[in-house]
Amino acid sequence: MTGGMLGFVLFAIMVPLLVNEAGELARALARYLLRWGAGRIGPADQAERYEEEWLADLERIPGSMTKLAYACGVVVRSVPRLRAQFRPGSRRARLPGILPGRIMNAIDAQLAGSAEIEATLQNVAEILVPQFADHCFIDLLQGDALVRRVARHAGNWMPPPGTWKQAGEQIRYPEGHFCQRAMARLDTIIVTDMTEDTADRYPPPSAQSMAVAREVGITSVLAAPLYARGMLLGAMSLVRSNLTSRTEPNYAAADRDLISTIADHVAITIDKRDTRPRTSTRRRRPLHRTRYILALARGPATPEDLSQPGKERAALPAFQPGPRPRPGCKAW
């Protein structure tokens, strides 16, 4: 009788404990499986991306066992296919491996040099044009104004005066333009196939600008924000057109990854070379994209603004992202 009571008490205590333990183990195992599976995909950037994406989706699944089933499903179904897609030899893997690898090395060498920032940016554009693009533009914020610092075109082609902005001129992108979208979303924008229909979705800065775009036959566009240490510095855009004959006139998703990396490196270099006095005591304000858009919408800066290179970018909303756990952190 005493043995029976003891058994019942043990059962009543142990079973809930075991069930709870099993739940914890299932959740931990699910996270482990997803991290392991992501690591098996191949390229480090893709592994990191899918690890975070899958872990975020895992959080939305109720129930420990369901989480484990989800993780098993991803490992069994997704990992082999994604691994095949990104394996060396596939188009996606080949791009970052050879040509973009050389481009990145050349750009990093330029960025590490001691030349003036204007010359450095010009050299970066020369590396990209015509190898990777027919047109390269780098626009930097100066106060509230966006000023074109680099405009490089393939084959010494030059746009007619008064059409596409030249270096030194202020540019204002309308709402919906790919560069404006890139800066507002802080994400790279890709327009894979710029047809007449597509072009209508991206309002041009001016009618003259649109006419030149049609004349050169723009086929594809990449636009990336220049963004470092919580500060938006400007935008960089690469354009393919009919100026040169290419086997691949359209940018692909892999190219977007490449320009994102290039833009990050360029932004870090600009940020480092920025010798203007920083208001280190000034608390950085949180970024509200609507405020940034409003800042752009306030209209062109006055000539007085442009003549003050020391005018701080503080007028543009900036934010400090703050610490955020990366995949693999125990907090997850």
Added chain:
Amino acid sequence: MRLSRVTSATLDVLEALMAPDEELYGLKIAQNAGRKAGSVYPILARLEEAGWVESSWESEERDERGPRRRFYRLAPDGLAAARALLAERRGAVRQRTGKTAPARSPGPVAEPVFLRGVAR
């Protein structure tokens, strides 16, 4: 850019992506498409590589901490291509916004609200 391979799962995912929801992440797309999540991520990767789909990380300004979701949406030219493909293969676009997607039955076709009035 053309898709190299179009399966019925690809069509389901494209239909799910046409839902008038701005925050479509992988798991939600899989639920709306009535497919296993594990089979949807590779399809999304192929669509993204082909330029039909754009993806971006969840905003840093969200309240909760932890891993960010990856939001998917049809690229402007991908939307037109997807509609043409679905019209060719299935006759029209079916709405897939429910929590559990219906089985792939040729039921009545409901055009998404956001597509109504849009010239084809």
